Structure formats: C-alpha cells, structure tokens
Amino acid sequence: MIVILIVLSAGILTGLLLIKRPKIHRINNHLLNWAIYLLLFLLGLSVGTNKEVIQNLGKIGYEALVIALASIFGSVILSGLLFKLLFNKNAK
Amino acid sequence: MRSSLIIIGFFASGVVLGLSGKLPNGFDFDKFGSYALYLLMFLAGLSIGSDKNSWSVLATHNYKIIWVPVTIIIGTLTGSALVSLILPSLTMKESMAVGAGFGYYSLSSVFITQLHSHSLGVTALLSNIFREVFTLLATPILVSYFGNLAGIASGGATAMDTTLPVISKYSGKSYAIIAVFSGIVLTILVPFLVTFILS
Incomplete structure (x- = not known):
C-alpha cells in the first residue's frame, strides 16, 4: 500500500514540474x-x-445500494447543518 | 452519463468474456492488475499535479469553504459505518472503504479490488455509480429540504464534473465554485482514504 501512495505522490510531483505544458x-x-x-x-x-461473485451479484447490488444511500444521507444531513450555521446568513 | 456508460461497457464486456470461459490458461490478471494499478496511480497523480485549477482552487483562502469537503467526509464515513450494522456480511471497515469512494467509482473500485477483494471491488463500483445517478436525479429535492450544499454533499467527488451542471442549476452559480473545490479535494483524497481505511 505504501508503494501505491509513493507512486501517487511521484505522479503529483511530476505533474507539478510539467504544469506549464497544457498539452501533456x-x-x-x-x-x-x-x-x-x-x-x-x-x-x-x-x-x-x-463463481462466488457471480452467484452473489444480487446481494452485492443490494449492499452497494444501501451503502450509497447511507453515505449520501450522512453527508447531506451534515451539510444541511453546515449550511444553516455558516452559509445561510450571507446568502442574500 | 456518457462516461458511466462507457465504463459499464468495458466492465460488462470483461464479465461476458470471463463467463464465456474462452480465456487462455495461466493468465495472471491479479499480477497484471497490480502493475496496471501503479500506472493508473501515477497517471492520476500526474493529472492532479499538472492541472492549474486544482492548485488555484486549493489556494482559495476562504476558511468556510474547507468545511464543505470535511463535512462530506465525516457524514459519508459515519453513514457508511453505521449502515454496516444492518449488513451482516460486511465489516465496518469494508463498508466505510466503499463509502470513501465518494462517487468516484472508477478509481475506487479498481483500488479496492487490488487492496482487498474482487467482490468488494464490485460493491464499490455499483455503490459509487448509484451515488452519482442518485445525485443527478435527486438534487432538486435534496436542495429544497437540506439547503444549497445538499447537491454538493450528495455528489461527493463527482460534484467537480458529472454532477456539476445539476448542482449549478439548483443551488446557483456561486455554489458551482464550492462544488468544484469540494469535488477536487474529495477526488484527491479518495486513494489516500481508501488505502488508510483498508490498512
């Protein structure tokens, strides 16, 4: 896993060096x-x-949907609080 | 939407070819896959680093804006952690790793496949596609109930590109800038968070 993060960081650094070349x-x-x-x-x-994945595709799909909805509602509800606290006042 | 169809197309043709059983024996796609992943990570890093926008947006010093991605991370990880309690076959870590894709299905599914298992990779692919599709469909309703940040929160990493038009339409142009900022921060963090959660 550390290898992956090193490779990713190396990519970001290389990108920074090439930032003036939009073609790249x-x-x-x-x-x-x-x-x-x-x-x-x-x-x-x-x-x-x-075979294991194919046989469980229905179950995997159900779990995927449940996690997606939980992730969305967790962040949407918190963002509602943030909106009321910080953003609403200066909105208009 | 077009890019999701292309991605599903590549994934589906792989599944069909795999099911057909016409593969040469002894082809080790796990090993091949991990080299391909290194290449992907390098290219992903290169694209972040060489994009002027990602740095200029990050240099915005308005302290309020930083709370948006922070809130989305906390909300997503809390939601996906809690929901693992009703999903008996998944651990809390696994569920959180899937959530930490923030809608960036292509990268997160590939990543989770390599770091964990094929079946969790498929869960991540589907779950994060659902997140994007749900955001495209539900943003108008979410905004009216939870305020102007709701579409950005729902879209997660996709708020910077695929779901940006719908966010901009229902929350207003000034929120489009926040959407791009939040989307970029989450996109950059996906590989780090997924690795961190699964380690």
Missing part, C-alpha cells in the same frame, strides 16, 4: 481514461471467472 495534461487525461477502462475490463474478467 491533455494527453495524460486520455491515458488516464484508458488505464481506467483497462482496469475495469480486467475487473470484469475476474468477476466473470469468479
């Missing part, structure tokens, strides 16, 4: 998209060959 930024964003597509394709492959 654009090319990199294309590469990033394809890296994500490749990894999701690989995730699909390993899911397709993994």
Whole structure:
C-alpha cells in the first residue's frame, strides 16, 4: 500500500514540474481514461471467472445500494447543518 | 452519463468474456492488475499535479469553504459505518472503504479490488455509480429540504464534473465554485482514504 501512495505522490510531483505544458495534461487525461477502462475490463474478467461473485451479484447490488444511500444521507444531513450555521446568513 | 456508460461497457464486456470461459490458461490478471494499478496511480497523480485549477482552487483562502469537503467526509464515513450494522456480511471497515469512494467509482473500485477483494471491488463500483445517478436525479429535492450544499454533499467527488451542471442549476452559480473545490479535494483524497481505511 505504501508503494501505491509513493507512486501517487511521484505522479503529483511530476505533474507539478510539467504544469506549464497544457498539452501533456491533455494527453495524460486520455491515458488516464484508458488505464481506467483497462482496469475495469480486467475487473470484469475476474468477476466473470469468479463463481462466488457471480452467484452473489444480487446481494452485492443490494449492499452497494444501501451503502450509497447511507453515505449520501450522512453527508447531506451534515451539510444541511453546515449550511444553516455558516452559509445561510450571507446568502442574500 | 456518457462516461458511466462507457465504463459499464468495458466492465460488462470483461464479465461476458470471463463467463464465456474462452480465456487462455495461466493468465495472471491479479499480477497484471497490480502493475496496471501503479500506472493508473501515477497517471492520476500526474493529472492532479499538472492541472492549474486544482492548485488555484486549493489556494482559495476562504476558511468556510474547507468545511464543505470535511463535512462530506465525516457524514459519508459515519453513514457508511453505521449502515454496516444492518449488513451482516460486511465489516465496518469494508463498508466505510466503499463509502470513501465518494462517487468516484472508477478509481475506487479498481483500488479496492487490488487492496482487498474482487467482490468488494464490485460493491464499490455499483455503490459509487448509484451515488452519482442518485445525485443527478435527486438534487432538486435534496436542495429544497437540506439547503444549497445538499447537491454538493450528495455528489461527493463527482460534484467537480458529472454532477456539476445539476448542482449549478439548483443551488446557483456561486455554489458551482464550492462544488468544484469540494469535488477536487474529495477526488484527491479518495486513494489516500481508501488505502488508510483498508490498512
């Protein structure tokens, strides 16, 4: 895991050195998209060959939905408090 | 929405090919996957570092604005931790790691797959897609009940791009800047938080 964080930080630092070259930024964003597509394709492959995941897809979907709703409502309710405390006064 | 369809397309074609059983034997996608992940992390870092916007927005010294992503992180992690109590097959850590994707499904699912397991990676993929889709659909209602920050909170990391138009429409243009700021902070933090939670 530490390797991943080092690689990520190395990427950020390299990016900072290249900040004056917008072309590289654009090319990199294309590469990033394809890296994500490749990894999701690989995730699909390993899911397709993994009987345990395939058999539990309904359960996984249900859990995913429940976690999504809990995450959303946790943050939305707190953001409502923050809005009342800090933002509403100066809004108008 | 278009990019989610492309992503689902790649994922689904992988599943279909996997199910067909027409794969060459001895192909080790776990090993291949972890090299691909390093490449992804490097590119993700490069894209954050070389983007002028991410630094100029971060340099905004309005102290109020920093509370927005902080609140979203606390709310998301609390919500996903509590809900793990009604999900018997998931531990609190696993549920929080899925929540810590903040809607950034592509990166968080790939990450969780490598750090933990394929099945939790799929949970993260679906859960974070749901977060984006729910935000697109429910922002008008959320804003009327919980105020102008609600769409930003619901969108999480996606508030900087895919859900920005709907947030800007229902909370106003001045909130679009806050949405971009919050989305960028959360996007940058996803890999760190997921790694931290699962370690």
